[in-house]
Amino acid sequence: MRSLFRVSITAALVLGAAGCQEVEVSVPENTGQALCFADYQTCVDPIFHGQISGVSCSASSCHDVGAGSGGGFKIFPNLAPGDERMLANYFAARSFANLTDPDNSKLLLEPLQGSFGITGTHGGGNIFPDRNDACYIAIRNWISLRVDDSNSEACGVCTPVDISSCGF
Template sequence: MTLSTRFLRRRARSLAGLLAGGCIALGLTGCGGSGGSNPLDNPPVVQNPGSVGGQKLSFAYFQRCINPIFLAQLQINVGGAVSTNTCAGSGCHDDRTGTGGAFRVVASATALDVTDAANTPDVIRASEMYKNFYSAQGMVLIGTPAQSRLLTKPQVQGVLHGGGLIFDDPNDPNLKLIEYWISHPAPAGQDEFAAASYNMFTPADPNTGTCNTP
């Protein structure tokens, strides 16, 4: 064994000892993870805690009153150039070809009868319509329309919107529908399918009732 080889081996053993000692001294589980052999490796399993508490918005109202807005031809103003497009259009929020950030819309999503016992929460949550609901709710601060990006972005209120100005009139009927949805979450302790949210329609029927607004 040459001198250089013995020197390199001693340096390697010394470094390994320092790393192992550092992990023990600092008490860092991330130094090697449980059962890991590499002292510089990340923990092998990372678990995120599930959400706890909080209210949810009405799926029934979203499906009947909000989702159609994303499919409607709306006037848009981008730097003074006025045209029409849909939120679900290609290059906007289409779930496959959209470039509009995390908010995505499946334009072909079909409505489900929420009053049909066969449409259990599990069935609905596996649907394309629920994907739209879930994505839209992710752009919302529940109970606070004025701070929800589903409203502030298309109005270009303190935040940029690549799709331009959509709602230049604060009394736009579509704007009012979204505002009402955000302002009326399901009762605390109930999920997004709560029958109590049917009073958001007149009469209180999610299949035939008119969508209430502020």
């Protein structure tokens, strides 16, 4: 079906461009199986350490790799950019991302209000009031930008979110 669509698009472009001398069409596809490490480090990891509605995901009682009780998602708290443990945090978050359908990523659904029936319970309660929450959107954007290499040139495009605007 996809190749038939491409053939139809190509045929339409060739027929429509008959009067032009040169036609260059570039349609990027988001088909990679990696997520951007730079974008994670700049725009996603800080969300896990910031105070959202009075709580921090990386708190010792939540998802702290050393003492947290927050299920399988464990991260090192408050890392500086360049800390070698940042890669461990990246892989932990990546393992809860659904690359085929970002909206069905456990990383987004667990803390989302009203998604209990989909994922079960999030012991930390509802963090994101809805899908319009700035932190939810930042994480979703990171999951949506799939690349072939986690250090791809397509990475480094995110804008850090004001964490104080997140949550309830």
